[in-house]
Amino acid sequence: MTTAETGAREDFEVKALKESTICGAFQVTAREFPDRVAIRTKGDELSMTWSGYNDKVKQLAAGLAGLGLKRGDTIGVMLTNRPEFHWVDAAAMHLGATPYSVYNTYSPEQIEYLVSDAQNSILVTEQAFLDTVMKVKEACGSVEHVISVDGGEGTLSLDDVESKAAGDFDFEATWKAVDPDDVLTLIYTSGTTGPPKGVQITHANVLAAGRSFDKIIKFPDGARVVSYLPMAHIAERSCSHYLPMEFGFSTTCCPDARQVVAYLPDVRPSWFFSVPRIYEKLKAAIEAGVEHEQDEQKKQATQWALSVGMKKVQAEQSGQEVPDELAQEYAKADELVLSKIRERLGLDQLEALNVGAAPTPREVIEFFHTLGLPLAELWGMSETCGAGCCNRPDHIKIGTVGPPAPETDIKLDEDGEVLIKADYVMKGYRNQPDKTKETMTDDGYLRTGDIGQFDDDGFLKIVDRKKELIINAAGKNMSPANIEAKVKTSSQLIGQAIAIGDGRPYNVALLTLDPDVAPGFAQQNGIEDSSPEALAGNEKVIEEVQAGIDRANEALARVEQIKKFKILPTDWEPGGDELTPTMKLKRKPIGEKYKDDIEALYAK
Numbered sequence: 001m002t003t004a005e006t007g008a009r010e011d012f013e014v015k016a017l018k019e020s021t022i023c024g025a026f027q028v029t030a031r032e033f034p035d036r037v038a039i040r041t042k043g044d045e046l047s048m049t050w051s052g053y054n055d056k057v058k059q060l061a062a063g064l065a066g067l068g069l070k071r072g073d074t075i076g077v078m079l080t081n082r083p084e085f086h087w088v089d090a091a092a093m094h095l096g097a098t099p100y101s102v103y104n105t106y107s108p109e110q111i112e113y114l115v116s117d118a119q120n121s122i123l124v125t126e127q128a129f130l131d132t133v134m135k136v137k138e139a140c141g142s143v144e145h146v147i148s149v150d151g152g153e154g155t156l157s158l159d160d161v162e163s164k165a166a167g168d169f170d171f172e173a174t175w176k177a178v179d180p181d182d183v184l185t186l187i188y189t190s191g192t193t194g195p196p197k198g199v200q201i202t203h204a205n206v207l208a209a210g211r212s213f214d215k216i217i218k219f220p221d222g223a224r225v226v227s228y229l230p231m232a233h234i235a236e237r238s239c240s241h242y243l244p245m246e247f248g249f250s251t252t253c254c255p256d257a258r259q260v261v262a263y264l265p266d267v268r269p270s271w272f273f274s275v276p277r278i279y280e281k282l283k284a285a286i287e288a289g290v291e292h293e294q295d296e297q298k299k300q301a302t303q304w305a306l307s308v309g310m311k312k313v314q315a316e317q318s319g320q321e322v323p324d325e326l327a328q329e330y331a332k333a334d335e336l337v338l339s340k341i342r343e344r345l346g347l348d349q350l351e352a353l354n355v356g357a358a359p360t361p362r363e364v365i366e367f368f369h370t371l372g373l374p375l376a377e378l379w380g381m382s383e384t385c386g387a388g389c390c391n392r393p394d395h396i397k398i399g400t401v402g403p404p405a406p407e408t409d410i411k412l413d414e415d416g417e418v419l420i421k422a423d424y425v426m427k428g429y430r431n432q433p434d435k436t437k438e439t440m441t442d443d444g445y446l447r448t449g450d451i452g453q454f455d456d457d458g459f460l461k462i463v464d465r466k467k468e469l470i471i472n473a474a475g476k477n478m479s480p481a482n483i484e485a486k487v488k489t490s491s492q493l494i495g496q497a498i499a500i501g502d503g504r505p506y507n508v509a510l511l512t513l514d515p516d517v518a519p520g521f522a523q524q525n526g527i528e529d530s531s532p533e534a535l536a537g538n539e540k541v542i543e544e545v546q547a548g549i550d551r552a553n554e555a556l557a558r559v560e561q562i563k564k565f566k567i568l569p570t571d572w573e574p575g576g577d578e579l580t581p582t583m584k585l586k587r588k589p590i591g592e593k594y595k596d597d598i599e600a601l602y603a604k
Helices: 022-032 050-066 083-094 108-118 127-139 158-163 171-176 203-216 234-247 257-267 276-291 296-317 324-345 362-370 433-439 480-488 518-524 532-536 539-554 587-593 595-601
Strands: 037-041 047-049 074-077 098-101 122-125 145-148 183-188 198-202 224-227 250-253 271-274 352-355 375-380 388-390 408-412 417-422 446-454 460-465 494-500 507-513 562-567
Touching: 022 050, 022 083, 022 171, 022 203, 022 234, 037 050, 037 083, 047 050, 050 083, 050 158, 050 171, 074 083, 074 108, 083 098, 083 158, 083 171, 083 183, 083 234, 083 250, 098 108, 108 127, 108 198, 122 127, 127 145, 145 158, 183 203, 183 234, 198 203, 203 234, 224 234, 224 257, 224 271, 234 250, 234 271, 250 257, 257 276, 257 324, 271 276, 276 296, 276 362, 296 324, 296 362, 362 375, 388 408, 408 446, 433 446, 460 480, 480 494, 480 507, 480 539, 494 587, 507 532, 507 539, 507 595, 518 532, 518 539, 539 562, 562 595, 587 595
Parallel strands: 037 250, 074 098, 074 122, 098 183, 122 145, 224 250, 271 352, 352 375, 507 562
Antiparallel strands: 037 047, 183 198, 375 388, 408 417, 417 446, 446 460, 494 507
């Protein structure tokens, strides 16, 4: 067992973290930084101070109360990353209500399941999802009001909501009546192992997570973040919604996650978090830019700088002192090349850069360290407010998720399952006491479902999900996530990969092509039809992918290697049959959907 302790902030005290509810934290922050920008959009098309944010929350809270929303009620929100999300969610929170977010890719049937569990009478949305939401309203008897932030027939506008306010509504008394153990939000799990479960996160949970983060990352006064991942995911809800309430961040809303890289130079974030796929694609784009650089002198200079950076990273990660000669050469490479890349990306003012939510290939993390961007893995769950373990910015061990966070107790069960106990662990699953009991040990630890290993320095390595390990016909245990990470980084052409081999004599893989890279490959190789269907069967494409598989196999143990593969004539979209909205593989549904393709790979 290991517990981490880290020194507290030395530069200034975060007063909001002393509050007992997130409502209290919000009010302290609004009072401390009234003129600081709280919420903005790109180019400052909208820019709202903390004082303005608080005023909007007061008005909407009064209106929602007029619609009947009260402490203990739920309210569903299906919005893109836009200012109105923050207003509505924070207003409901100040009433002691429990807002929850819906993934924008969900079908009416999937949303009906959530509403039947939450029993909310109000759904908040925008015109892009209005048809879906109206179908849900017709099917679910609990839904009485649909609020659309940008208009729509049969809906209430935010102005309509504000007009419902009762004259005697007491905002101050209402938020002060909220209890630390009240459920702040529901985070519905993405359903990789069955129907979503409603994770009940309390005000006390989120404040405990904030205090833990405060001891890991010394957020500067006036930090900036960009909001672009789904708000239904604990990572985004924490990074760009709750932590700003505690620390006074300025949040820039990016409604389309595919555009986030273009937002970075505008925001110049102090902290940036993403899932691995964003970093994988950013790495591929940078490498492609270097490869196709027309100025030969500039190309050679960039390749030299990257080479020097990699030597420095390898020395640091091996535990060696960086030789003076290498340190001097790196300083020159950084001044002439690497710093310019960071500035061009908009990542030149970072205090911390993190990745999580899924396994990240080592090569990807090393690449960003090479650029002078110390990308650090962290590990957490919806059930832990996204907290758990984190590599500190000043001490990162690539291949691990870092030591336990402050005020966190982690131990490994007999089979290697990671067990965690902390004040930020959830209250339980909504309406599922049996599931709650099943996931907790008798001595109060949460069963995470992850298999882990501690190294000699107390850094945790996540091996894989307990229920997803491949056990082949010979009884050998393997991590599919590790295999898939090697495969995906072996060729820029490969978009998604799933390794299959449970109970089988050898491993095979189903692959999709990267939709951003494949058309360019087709053009460079004179392939006229660049559709996924045509490229999946093209010999040049297959040869290129095979070369990548060969490279991946060289880095894998013999028993882990991919013996056969099939390129599927399609792309896998987040929230579809194959991927959760946060891009985790839906292994069982994939196995069922592509059963014939899998059997064909084992036929001979």
